[in-house]
Amino acid sequence: MLITQEREDYLKIIYKLQQSESPVRTNSIARAMGIEPASVTGVIKKLSEIKLLDYRPYKGVTLTPAGEKVALEVIRHHRLIELYLVEALGYSWDEVHDEAEHLEHVVSDRFEDRIAEMLGHPELDPHGEPIPTKDGVIAETSTQALSSLSAGDRAVISRVEDEDGDLLRYLAQLNLRPGASVEVLSVEPYGGSIHVRVDGKSETVGQEAADGVFVDLE
Amino acid sequence: MLITQEREDYLKIIYKLQQSESPVRTNSIARAMGIEPASVTGVIKKLSEIKLLDYRPYKGVTLTPAGEKVALEVIRHHRLIELYLVEALGYSWDEVHDEAEHLEHVVSDRFEDRIAEMLGHPELDPHGEPIPTKDGVIAETSTQALSSLSAGDRAVISRVEDEDGDLLRYLAQLNLRPGASVEVLSVEPYGGSIHVRVDGKSETVGQEAADGVFVDLE
DNA sequence: CGGCAGAGTTAGTGTACCCTAATTCTGGTA
DNA sequence: TACCAGAATTAGGGTACACTAACTCTGCCG
Numbered sequence: 001m002l003i004t005q006e007r008e009d010y011l012k013i014i015y016k017l018q019q020s021e022s023p024v025r026t027n028s029i030a031r032a033m034g035i036e037p038a039s040v041t042g043v044i045k046k047l048s049e050i051k052l053l054d055y056r057p058y059k060g061v062t063l064t065p066a067g068e069k070v071a072l073e074v075i076r077h078h079r080l081i082e083l084y085l086v087e088a089l090g091y092s093w094d095e096v097h098d099e100a101e102h103l104e105h106v107v108s109d110r111f112e113d114r115i116a117e118m119l120g121h122p123e124l125d126p127h128g129e130p131i132p133t134k135d136g137v138i139a140e141t142s143t144q145a146l147s148s149l150s151a152g153d154r155a156v157i158s159r160v161e162d163e164d165g166d167l168l169r170y171l172a173q174l175n176l177r178p179g180a181s182v183e184v185l186s187v188e189p190y191g192g193s194i195h196v197r198v199d200g201k202s203e204t205v206g207q208e209a210a211d212g213v214f215v216d217l218e
Numbered sequence: 219m220l221i222t223q224e225r226e227d228y229l230k231i232i233y234k235l236q237q238s239e240s241p242v243r244t245n246s247i248a249r250a251m252g253i254e255p256a257s258v259t260g261v262i263k264k265l266s267e268i269k270l271l272d273y274r275p276y277k278g279v280t281l282t283p284a285g286e287k288v289a290l291e292v293i294r295h296h297r298l299i300e301l302y303l304v305e306a307l308g309y310s311w312d313e314v315h316d317e318a319e320h321l322e323h324v325v326s327d328r329f330e331d332r333i334a335e336m337l338g339h340p341e342l343d344p345h346g347e348p349i350p351t352k353d354g355v356i357a358e359t360s361t362q363a364l365s366s367l368s369a370g371d372r373a374v375i376s377r378v379e380d381e382d383g384d385l386l387r388y389l390a391q392l393n394l395r396p397g398a399s400v401e402v403l404s405v406e407p408y409g410g411s412i413h414v415r416v417d418g419k420s421e422t423v424g425q426e427a428a429d430g431v432f433v434d435l436e
Numbered sequence: 437c438g439g440c441a442g443a444g445t446t447a448g449t450g451t452a453c454c455c456t457a458a459t460t461c462t463g464g465t466a
Numbered sequence: 467t468a469c470c471a472g473a474a475t476t477a478g479g480g481t482a483c484a485c486t487a488a489c490t491c492t493g494c495c496g
Contacts, residue, residue, distance in 0.1 A: 106320035114307045
């Protein structure tokens with residue numbers, strides 16, 4: 001197999017890192033994959049040989065159109081599966097990530113099509129992330145973090161980054177879910193907590209958690 | 219990870235081969251895995267090192283209790299998933315095998331529990347094969363092949379081996395499914411076709427197909 | 437604009453599987 | 467019982483990814 005599960009993971013991670021960093025540096029990939037930078041070099045060389053990445057030594061990598069296609073397929077699988085687990089199997093939003101991480105690499109097109117159909121061809125996963133279409137189109141996503149707001153701002157939560165189950169449970173407890181309206185009451189300076197009103201209740205959100213919550217300002 | 223997906227496949231295949239051959243020979247494993255015997259030797263050595271197999275060089279292997287446990291878990295996953303695909307996602311019985319082959323290695327305990335519950339803790343998969351319980355108990359299975367019957371025999375189909383989609387489509391067309399009653403009308407000598415009555419209709423079954431259909435005599 | 441810290445790459449290992457070719461064992465037969 | 471065919475193993479090689487240690491490049495700063 002030319003594209004292994006590991007390589008799919010590399011491409012997926014590079015896609016995500018590319019949102020904020022381009023070209024994507026070896027170190028970022030290593031950190032995101034939880035491996036050593038030296039290990040990354042070999043793999044990105046291989047991926048650039050097979051034309052899924054553009055690789056400029058010492059500079060970083062960029063996905064080629066072919067590489068982006070693979071990445072978006074994996075992301076589509078991941079997000080569809082997350083939603084399916086919630087809707088059809090009763091998972092909660094903090095439980096779906098790890099399961100989807102495994103399933104995303106092995107499901108067939110048929111499986112993908114079936115669950116997409118059963119879910120009514122959804123556009124968002126349980127964390128509010130857009131689901132790429134089958135032909136690789138993905139909606140824009142909000143990039144304004146809750147942590148970047150100021151006192152007085154009103155906004156609607158659009159998406160929550162999903163890798164950390166504990167964090168998600170914490171946010172769920174505060175009712176900070178996609179769709180929720182928040183009003184920023186005050187912000188502690190220099191990366192402290194944020195005080196918000198959600199559902200009429202005042203809550204304090206740690207800065208780290210607020211970094212993973214993205215909003216649309218009103 | 220000590221137990222890779224490949225190793226799970228080895229154990230699963232050895233479990234199945236053990237039904238008719240014990241100890242299981244290197245060549246049988248190689249044939250079933252579609253690889254060379256030389257490759258098998260190395261892996262079964264490793265599996266015996268980690269106490270999942272008893273290995274007697276030049277003689278063959280036997281599953282240890284620990285190895286059998288792993289094999290039965292994989293088989294449980296496989297069969298539950300096959301049934302789930304049929305019941306919940308509208309797959310037909312000839313489409314489920316390949317999908318299950320991949321999914322069986324990646325689903326979590328939680329996933330297994332959820333689908334088992336949704337399916338009402340079923341005992342048989344779509345091909346009539348028994349589903350091992352969570353603690354590794356598996357029901358006896360019929361070992362009498364349709365191809366071994368004689369004219370005049372009446373029997374009920376209990377299970378159909380499932381690896382080959384074409385074969386399953388062929389059998390489905392003849393209504394040879396688990397639960398169906400068959401009466402043997404005549405048998406061509408020396409491994410020829412078998413003529414049976416199913417659902418009141420006369421059908422001719424090729425010998426190779428009949429080898430994979432197992433029955434309970436009345 | 438030289439030098440240094442940190443980023444990145446190379447070199448050398450190890451594990452997991454796979455292959456082919458060569459060798460050795462086993463079991464049945466002449 | 468000696469031999470041979472077929473089964474199994476060893477030997478040697480390849481790919482895919484990991485690692486650590488050593489070296490090199492880049493970019494920034496004084």
